Amino acid sequence: MPNPLSPSGRKQRIDDLAATAGASGRSGGSDESGGSGGLAVDEVTVEDAGRVEESAGVSLIVSAWRRLRRNPVFLLGLTITALFVLMAVFAPLVAPHDPAAGLLLDKVRPQSNPVPGPEPGFPLGADPVGRDYLSRLIVGSRQTLVVGVCATIFGLLGGLTLGVLSGAFSGWVDSLVMRVVDVMLSIPSLLLAVSIAALAQSPSQWTLIIAIATVQVPVFARLLRGSMLAQRSTDHVLAARALGVKRSAIVFRHMLPNSLGPVIVQATLVVASSIIDAAGLSFLGLGNPDDRQPEWGQMLGQAQDHIYDNPALAVWPALCIIVVALGFTLMGESLREALDPKTRR
Amino acid sequence: MKLTRKTTAVVSVATLALTLSACAQSDRGTSADKSSAGGSDTKDTITFGAAGAPELFDPFYATDGETFRVTRQMMEGLVGIKPGTAEIQPELATSWEASADGKEWTFKLRDGVKFWDGTPFNAEAVCYNMERMFDQNEVAQGGPAGYWADVMGAFKSDAKDALYQGCSAKDDMTAVIKISRPTSKFPTALSLDSFSMQSPKALKAGDANNVTKQGEGFGYPAYSKNPVATGPYKLEKYDEANKTVTLVRNEDYWGEKAKTKKLVFKIIPDESTRRQELEAGSIDGYDLPNPADWKGLKDSGNNVLVRPAFNILYMGLNPAKNPKLKDLKVRQALYYALNRDQLVKTQLPEGATVATQFMPDTVSGYNKSLKPYAYDPEKAKALLKEAGAEGMTLQFAYPSEVSRPYMPNPQKIYEALRSDLEKVGIKVTPVTKPWNGGYLDTVDNGGFDAWLLGWTGDYDSADNFIGTFFANLKENDFHTSATSYGAQLSKDLEAADAIVDEGQRNAAYEKVNQQIMEEDLPGLAISHSPPALVVSKKVQGLVPSPLTAETFSSVTVSK
């Protein structure tokens, strides 16, 4: 499974992460609700003593940033990610040729020259239908970003809805939502994505995105619920409730914003796994069938026909995927570590 | 206040106590058995990579090539196929002749042939086989007995509608088969693997006709795992866990005995893995190498055996869905717009040809005088203008998740055709569906304006190609019932099929082909692509067959 959060280990890690959210909105409070976080409260209290509630979170972020600035792993991840996004945004300007035009098609001969090699103006050669491979790689970054980001956003929105429902209301709504989430988590993510992608009447890029997003919904939902539960019994929420603030206002103004930290960290990691999952689905033939707009996972999937004689066709998009996925993962993991009070030493 | 909440987790590992019989003994053959056979410089085993598992070993209930590849080595029919061609030749019958009305066929049988179980092959056995095939239960009729349904039309329960009308033993070595009407299918269709002759004794003992419905699938009787026939190889073992089928030489074969003692089919569903296995030397050959691999395979010293093409790729058109397609000019314009020369040269395997009609030149009835519609975008634009269809939209579909011999990579072929159509100003709406995931269903239901599909012939008969496409007026993918010519075309095809004399019949089919291409043009015939097999350079004696009906009994593998 090309998913760093492998199927069942996920639950535990999600809960660990959720616990860190409890920490960010809390100052020296008790830890009855905080899940499994082994919070070193003494340090927090020293650092945050006397501060008001809201600024505690800020200080965590500020101190996290201070540590991140000096973290080579984070900086590497950030650089890769930034370069990738820049490339995606300016792709059509950078690409030397139209990625959909079969410029070298007449050089393709299945018997003698199935994949045109490099030549002046075409440094990486062409694909089996004569399209400039470098341009496809460059422009491919855009679709790859679209798939990664859209899948993450949809997954986040779905997870947000479920998580808020579940975290805001306790009782049967909570248990129903969580049972659904548990069932979804127990299915290996790729299998779930394949099942969803296959339901589409006519496969396209969007079915791919929706399939991958669906896989992420339970992850986000569980994460949000965990951190919102942690929020529910914090002092400021109790205070708000005591003041008679409406439930919706408490949920959206107080609980939700304070729970978003780990969700954002998770989102960074999900972008990476979405890109990898897209490649897996393409390999199984469930990717976007229209390849006029290239995407790396799709290019890698299509290259499997030629992997033996022209491994370069597979290696280029694979390298791109690996580097970008690594960039997002490095960034996400160091963020996670920085925001985790356990490791703030 | 120090909080140390430690999760103490203990996982009990459930130990699965495997109660094994204390005497788990090796039951494989002795080593002497392994090294005895084979000449001095040839191996005693051929290992061939198959793409899928055989369904069962009774070919009568099979419809797929993977099963037939295995059963073909073990079984023979009355009529055989001449190696390397699509023509028929004597096999278990040494000769045959038809009565003047073409309804009664007399087969002289080969002397001295025995089934593996020692029972003799004679006219009685032939008629037992024919009657057994005819007499199928309801479940088998619906699916597994597909080739009989195709060729003979009906079963014993609707005996009147069936082409097959009975079999009798004139004497011990002469069998007579009666059919309801003269047809070009006879006796060619008897060369189909499904109609192989099997031992009546074994068929009876194994309750061979007892096909049952098991849930959403079919359950097959015991016989289907232990077939008894006459061929040069016998089934030794089907190891489902290791996905291999092992055949062993029939030492009592009536003809020339198989040259290699064992024939192993290793099932490797993944295409590139088959290639790697070949390169690694663990298999000696495999079927249908991806055309993209041909060059690399040859470069590393393997022999790519290209079969003569016996298929057709076409672009179907549905005038019932898009009324603009009712105009012949529009259909011709589409045809002129396609740069099929470039397609064949750049995207299809070596030996592929531009189609001039809906059948390949290996089929009798092929019209040699027809010329392909040449690539002429200007003419296409002019025709579109004449028809008032400039800038028309065309919903054009192709299948995903599939590769067929006539269409190795649908997406690439589609992309080429699509851009050709766009060049003459047609607005193409691309649609795709997975092959098994709605594509075929939608074609049948007439849900596309235009689509890619094709056909691989079962046997040498024009009826098997153009008859399949256009003869059934009510139900065909091209919706010829919505056109002015459809009814006539259907009648002409039926008339041609019923001509007894071969020469006259072929002439009639040639005429129909011309009419289809020049006046009717129900769809656009695109190309014929030869499928191939690949074997390592150590393999000798494998003759590629257009019908993919290769036999391995003549094959040797040098050490």
Place this chain on the structure above:
Amino acid sequence: MLRFILRRLLQMVGVVFVLSLLVFLWLRSLPGGTVSAILGEKATPARRAALEKALGLDQPLYVQYWEFLKRAVKGQFGSSTGVLPGVDAMQLFLQRFPATVELSAFAIIVAIALGIPLGYMAARRRASWFDNTSVVGSLIGVAVPVFFLAFMLKYFFAIKLHWLPVSGRQDPSLDATRVTGFFVLDGLLTREWDSAWDAVKHLILPALALATIPFAVIFRITRASVLEVLDEDYVRTAESKGLTSRVIRGRHVLRNALLPVVTTIGLQTGGLLVGAVLTERVFSWGGLGEAVAIGFERRDYAVLQVCILMAAITFVVINLLVDIAYAVIDPRVRTR
């Protein structure tokens, strides 16, 4: 305790029932279907109708589901139509199950053998170059698409170097004897050493490919948990008492740090069982993952129904066992 187990068992039946309905409905809402997959180009409306009737697919859905339930209760799941046509789907599952278990077990062993020592060492040398490299290294492992890694392994070790076989589970020419369906075990039991060794050689590459993700997870958890334990008071106390580092390591750090790791391993193993679709596909490994992938392509309802349901049941049973174990150890769980 008994009531707890009973309640959980009842819940399990409920879950499996709901799941069976979901799987059933999902399969039938897929576009296309078995009929197209069987008939291919030969599909005509008449042939379609005949085949649908023969397979009972022309019945209303609730009738089909009722029939399915009636058979499933008796353990009859019908015949495969696409993966191994004509073979009973349950039998097919039982045949494929050992293959997948064997592969998963090897993969998990590889992941443990690499993950725990590396994780421990990385934690001991926190923020050193060793720590940073191995963290980044484990993340690279996660970032590589599994099938690409599998291709690369195959390309170098099987094709270029000829060290290991390309695919499959065993060389058919060995004609090995089958006892349990676990090929390595079979070889050992029957003393066919060459067969066992050959099966091990076939296992290495797919197991390596499959092990990357669990390795990364185990490595991370080990590292994090060792870090946590290292900072616990009792370790500090032990250090200040002047105990030798070996004693501290063995008695205090590792033992305590490994508990969450063990839990993770348990969960990872469960996920591997059906998660090997890509790896099995690339290595043509005759396991459940491959069966599901092919079954899916050819719309093989019977096989998909059995494989998914049995996988779910296995998963639920493992969870149940773990929960029972927890309940035995920690009585508080029972009241939750």
